[in-house]
Amino acid sequence: MANTDDEDDYMNMTFEEAPKQETSLQRRARIEREGKDRGYNKSKATLEAEAEAKREAALANALDSTNKGFKMMAKLGFKQGDALGKSGNARKEPIQLSMKDDRGGIGMDSEKKRKFREQMEKAKQETKKAKVEEGDYRERVRQDREEKKNERDFYNAQRTAERLHEQALDLATTNDPQNALASSNPLKDAHVVWRGLLLHRFEKMHDKKQQHELRNNLSARLPAVGDDEEDNDDKIALGCDVDIPFLEDYVDNEDPELEAFNELPFAERLRQAIAYLRERHHYCFWCKYQYPDASMEGCPGIAEEDHD
Amino acid sequence: MVACTQPRRVAAMSVAQRVAEEMDVELGEEVGYSIRFEDKTSPSTMLKYMTDGMLLREAMHDNNLTRYSTIILDEAHERTLATDILMALLKDVVQRRKDLKLIIMSATLDATKFQKYFLDAPLLAVPGRTHPVEIFYTPSPEKDYVEAALRTVLQIHTIEGEGDILLFLTGEEEIEDACRKINVEVQALISEVDAGPLQVYPLYGTLPPAQQQKIFSPAPPPFKPNGRPGRKCIVSTNIAETSLTIDGIVYVVDPGFSKQKVYNPRIRVESLLVSPISKASAQQRAGRAGRTRPGKCFRLYTEAAFKKELIEQTYPEILRSNLASTVLELKKLGVDDLVHFDLMDPPAPETLMRALEELNYLACLDDEEFYCSNEMLSLTALLSVPQVFVRPANNRKRADEMKDLFAHPKGDHLTLLNVYHAFKGEPAQDNPKQWCHDHFLSYRALQQADNVRLQLKRIMEREEIELMSTPFENNKYYENIQRALVAGFFMQVAKRNGNGKTYITVKDDQNVLLHPSTVLAEDSEWVVYNEFVLTNKNYIRTVTAVKPEWLLDIAPNYYDLDTFKKGEVKNALQRTVNKMMRKEAERGRR
Numbered sequence: 001m002a003n004t005d006d007e008d009d010y011m012n013m014t015f016e017e018a019p020k021q022e023t024s025l026q027r028r029a030r031i032e033r034e035g036k037d038r039g040y041n042k043s044k045a046t047l048e049a050e051a052e053a054k055r056e057a058a059l060a061n062a063l064d065s066t067n068k069g070f071k072m073m074a075k076l077g078f079k080q081g082d083a084l085g086k087s088g089n090a091r092k093e094p095i096q097l098s099m100k101d102d103r104g105g106i107g108m109d110s111e112k113k114r115k116f117r118e119q120m121e122k123a124k125q126e127t128k129k130a131k132v133e134e135g136d137y138r139e140r141v142r143q144d145r146e147e148k149k150n151e152r153d154f155y156n157a158q159r160t161a162e163r164l165h166e167q168a169l170d171l172a173t174t175n176d177p178q179n180a181l182a183s184s185n186p187l188k189d190a191h192v193v194w195r196g197l198l199l200h201r202f203e204k205m206h207d208k209k210q211q212h213e214l215r216n217n218l219s220a221r222l223p224a225v226g227d228d229e230e231d232n233d234d235k236i237a238l239g240c241d242v243d244i245p246f247l248e249d250y251v252d253n254e255d256p257e258l259e260a261f262n263e264l265p266f267a268e269r270l271r272q273a274i275a276y277l278r279e280r281h282h283y284c285f286w287c288k289y290q291y292p293d294a295s296m297e298g299c300p301g302i303a304e305e306d307h308d
Numbered sequence: 309m310v311a312c313t314q315p316r317r318v319a320a321m322s323v324a325q326r327v328a329e330e331m332d333v334e335l336g337e338e339v340g341y342s343i344r345f346e347d348k349t350s351p352s353t354m355l356k357y358m359t360d361g362m363l364l365r366e367a368m369h370d371n372n373l374t375r376y377s378t379i380i381l382d383e384a385h386e387r388t389l390a391t392d393i394l395m396a397l398l399k400d401v402v403q404r405r406k407d408l409k410l411i412i413m414s415a416t417l418d419a420t421k422f423q424k425y426f427l428d429a430p431l432l433a434v435p436g437r438t439h440p441v442e443i444f445y446t447p448s449p450e451k452d453y454v455e456a457a458l459r460t461v462l463q464i465h466t467i468e469g470e471g472d473i474l475l476f477l478t479g480e481e482e483i484e485d486a487c488r489k490i491n492v493e494v495q496a497l498i499s500e501v502d503a504g505p506l507q508v509y510p511l512y513g514t515l516p517p518a519q520q521q522k523i524f525s526p527a528p529p530p531f532k533p534n535g536r537p538g539r540k541c542i543v544s545t546n547i548a549e550t551s552l553t554i555d556g557i558v559y560v561v562d563p564g565f566s567k568q569k570v571y572n573p574r575i576r577v578e579s580l581l582v583s584p585i586s587k588a589s590a591q592q593r594a595g596r597a598g599r600t601r602p603g604k605c606f607r608l609y610t611e612a613a614f615k616k617e618l619i620e621q622t623y624p625e626i627l628r629s630n631l632a633s634t635v636l637e638l639k640k641l642g643v644d645d646l647v648h649f650d651l652m653d654p655p656a657p658e659t660l661m662r663a664l665e666e667l668n669y670l671a672c673l674d675d676e677e678f679y680c681s682n683e684m685l686s687l688t689a690l691l692s693v694p695q696v697f698v699r700p701a702n703n704r705k706r707a708d709e710m711k712d713l714f715a716h717p718k719g720d721h722l723t724l725l726n727v728y729h730a731f732k733g734e735p736a737q738d739n740p741k742q743w744c745h746d747h748f749l750s751y752r753a754l755q756q757a758d759n760v761r762l763q764l765k766r767i768m769e770r771e772e773i774e775l776m777s778t779p780f781e782n783n784k785y786y787e788n789i790q791r792a793l794v795a796g797f798f799m800q801v802a803k804r805n806g807n808g809k810t811y812i813t814v815k816d817d818q819n820v821l822l823h824p825s826t827v828l829a830e831d832s833e834w835v836v837y838n839e840f841v842l843t844n845k846n847y848i849r850t851v852t853a854v855k856p857e858w859l860l861d862i863a864p865n866y867y868d869l870d871t872f873k874k875g876e877v878k879n880a881l882q883r884t885v886n887k888m889m890r891k892e893a894e895r896g897r898r
Contacts, residue, residue, distance in 0.1 A: 021886055030879075037806030047810060051819035051846050058575045058816060062658060069664030076647040078657065084647055085654030094656040095627055097572050099842065100582045105450030106564040107613025 059097060150266035157273035157285050161194040164281040164290070187250045191280070192261045193273040199250075199258070274302065309353065311373075312380040313360040315388045317343045324348070324357040345763050360390035367394070368640045372401055378409040384422065385414040385588070386550065387624035387653075389634060396651045397641060399426060418588075418621060425652050439598035441560075445611040453563035456608045458486060460561050461541055462493050464606070465506050470537040471558025471603070472527055474548060474596055478567045478582045483510045483543045484701075490541060504536035505529075511544035511552070514694040516752050523554055549592050553599065560597040560605040562590060564618070569628050570842075573662035575816050576799070578630045579842040586622040590614065624653050631655065631663040666799060672865040678792035680785075682777040683725055685768070687789075689761035690724045691838055691850070693753045697727075697825070700748075707748040715827035719835065719852025721793055722786055723827050728757065791862065794854050797836040798863035802848055803877050804833045811835065811848065814877055823849035833880070834859070856884040 022030065042050075063070065065080060083090040104112070190198050261269065277283040282291040284299040286307040291299065300306040314320040324341035333339055340349035341357040349356055360381065367373055379398060384391055395412070402410050412422055415436075423431050450456040457475055464473055477483050487508045497503035505528040511520060528538035542554060546566045566585050571578040585593075590607065597603025607614060626634075635646060643649055646660060678684075690696065699707045714730065716722035730736055731754050736743040744751035768775060778785045794801075802811035802820055808831065811820050822828060823841065832853035841847040860867045860881065869885065872878040 022883075034806050041809075047819070047821075048845060051810075054817060054819050055575060055846070058818060059572060061574060063573065063661050067661050067665055068668050069661035069666075072664045072668070073647050073657070073661060076645050078647045082647075082657065083654065084649070084651070084657055084660060086648055086650040090651075090654035091627070091656050094572050094574065094658055095570065095623055097570055097577075097581070097842070098583065100565075101843070103452040103454050105446075105453040105456060106584055106609035107449040107617055108451065110613070110617065111449040 154270040158194040158197040193276045310355045310378045311376045315386045320357045364390045380411045382413045384412045389625040392626045439602045441598040441603045472556045473541040473559045474557045475543045475561040505538040507540040558603040562593045563608040573658040577840045587618045632666045635663045669866045678788045679778045680788045689757040693756045696753045698748045710748040717829040719828045720850045721852040794858045820846040820848045823847040
């Protein structure tokens with residue numbers, strides 16, 4: 001500027017650049033850092049990976065208009081994005097560098113890639129499948145467990161029903177001896193929800209009896225010991241049961257009601273058994289308590305969850 | 309006069325020889341040749357064979373090539389740098405000179421591309437005289453192409469009928485290794501399955517000519533009359549694909565790779581890399597099996613890979629080269645608009661950018677004198693020839709000890725000079741061959757370097773450039789050479805990384821290692837390098853220590869700190885600048 005001397009620019013808005021010289025602190029930090037670097041030996045693999053990363057970075061970086069050569073070409077009418085030559089359809093990018101670091105034959109790389117892709121795909125599908133199966137499995141286990149629990153609960157409910165029935169019967173006998181006589185066939189009396197239990201027990205008794213008879217037949221040929229003095233208790237002790245004449249009659253007549261009931265899943269049988277207990281005996285299977293009346297005051301509900 | 313160009317010196321010479329014989333004239337009279345450093349023509353010459361580079365040189369002095377009435381560019385399909393530039397130049401010249409006839413000869417299937425480029429010139433097809441070649445592919449890709457190649461050769465030898473084998477591999481080391489392995493395996497085949505004899509010959513560019521000649525010796529005869537046929541197996545680089553023709557080859561084994569020059573302007577690296585060949589190249593290789601009778605070609609890849617993975621044509625050299633010197637040549641050829649120069653395949657714009665940038669920096673150098681033009685002349689010659697040091701696999705230790713005799717702690721360039729001076733010394737010249745052999749040096753390479761040096765010296769004398777040396781006793785002798793190296797190679801400098809093993813190249817910021825062959829003994833923070841060798845490890849080869857002050861001093865434009873990215877190199881240079889300024893200030897105070 002010609003007039004610098006006359007008009008001193010006393011309010012210059014530009015700041016002088018800070019001196020580039022490093023301070024003693026910076027210097028110490030640098031030396032320390034460099035020393036550390038020197039002391040630390042990177043593995044060959046790390047070094048190779050680093051070199052490759054840098055190479056890839058440099059290869060991906062096109063020379064731009066800041067390049068001195070670009071400026072010289074621009075003077076000849078070259079613009080960014082142009083190709084060289086007259087036709088205008090020449091290449092715009094340099095030929096890609098590809099390093100070969102193994103002895104794989106032509107097509108091996110793409111074969112490897114293809115295999116890798118296939119494997120990835122397969123692995124992906126397998127994990128997917130495994131997940132589905134895993135889900136299935138868990139569900140199955142859960143169902144199994146639930147089924148078993150329902151089964152257990154159902155048998156418990158059956159036994160409860162029988163016990164309550166007998167209690168009721170006893171009570172009735174005490175109250176009204178006239179009416180006390182149970183039916184000649186208890187199987188027919190029993191409600192379907194616990195009839196199965198009874199039948200099962202009778203069948204077992206029947207089997208035992210038959211075994212006993214078989215043995216008796218054998219022992220019949222041996223001298224018998226005081227056969228006639230045996231009472232019912234003795235009979236039980238000796239393995240021969242009370243008479244169950246109604247069983248044969250029952251078996252002969254079939255019981256479609258029980259058969260249909262046994263077809264039901266345990267959950268449903270349990271539900272019906274619980275409903276029966278509540279209705280007939282005002283007993284809540286979950287509270288394990290017999291309420292005095294039909295209102296069953298105090299019981300939170302029919303379902304097990306209500307009792308949590 | 310008619311000019312006929314060839315891409316290679318040997319071809320120019322041998323074709324001229326053959327044509328002179330057929331025409332029954334003396335070589336150098338009516339028919340002659342002209343190659344670098346050798347002109348075998350006379351005023352009576354009518355037909356001149358020459359390398360394409362030679363014709364390019366002539367065009368620099370005579371832009372219209374007025375001496376010639378007809379120009380034939382032979383083997384144009386090889387697309388050498390010189391051929392491509394000649395085509396672009398001549399395309400222009402034929403429009404100026406209506407009397408000039410231009411013939412392009414190409415063995416390519418892609419003739420229409422040439423036709424279109426030359427403004428729909430008439431196309432003449434000359435059918436070749438070859439026998440059918442049956443081609444076999446492998447059913448699946450090979451894990452190891454070398455191993456697969458050896459297997460195939462041995463299999464051919466065991467089961468196929470008479471006929472020699474040509475195996476293509478990529479480089480000297482690979483070829484020598486393969487030859488060794490084949491020899492071992494063949495001994496087993498002979499004793500186990502009664503196979504015939506197999507003579508194995510390596511073939512590559514740096515092999516001494518005498519050994520190259522061996523490939524033409526006939527195949528060995530069977531061990532006994534009517535026994536299994538004997539044959540020869542030539543394990544060769546690409547040179548057997550085009551430049552050398554060997555009769556008797558019936559089986560070709562083609563793994564599909566060759567070493568090819570690549571250049572990328574983004575990281576400024578020009579290197580030889582093992583790369584897949586092109587379809588055209590594969591066809592050429594297969595054709596080698598059908599020269600004398602129907603043959604077989606075993607491609608060690610699948611047919612699908614051939615179709616999908618191989619490019620149609622090998623990239624022309626102009627797309628794979630640093631163009632700095634080409635740009636200079638074009639300037640001399642009178643081409644000013646480099647951007648719109650009508651090449652058949654113009655390179656990527658970035659390649660030209662980089663070339664211009666490099667030249668710009670070179671032009672910015674001061675004409676500083678380092679008083680060692682003599683030594684630089686020797687070095688230039690030494691760097692232009694193949695490896696001077698010989699390191700046989702069975703005697704590496706001894707070879708290294710011998711090399712240590714010449715080693716200069718400051719680096720490989722200085723070591724090379726030591727070798728050259730010793731070679732030129734009296735004790736060595738008494739029996740140079742023996743001396744080289746004793747010292748594990750390549751007599752041929754040194755001889756060649758000596759020859760190149762002589763040619764360069766003549767040029768310098770013609771240009772009246774004074775040759776001088778710093779006296780050896782002067783303690784600046786080596787330093788001056790190092791400084792001169794900086795002037796020549798300031799764009800090929802690397803700085804050591806913090807941990808002392810790796811280096812970073814200046815500006816391009818690439819991590820490199822010193823090549824294991826280096827003699828550089830001292831811990832040098834800064835080095836100039838002659839070559840960036842690209843493999844899965846990046847090496848710099850032929851390195852010499854330099855001082856950062858010299859960089860800033862000799863090439864201030866290139867080492868302008870504002871043009872550097874943030875990082876270790878910039879910081880280190882900044883410290884050097886500060887140091888230099890402090891010293892300057894001290895000197896001023898005194």
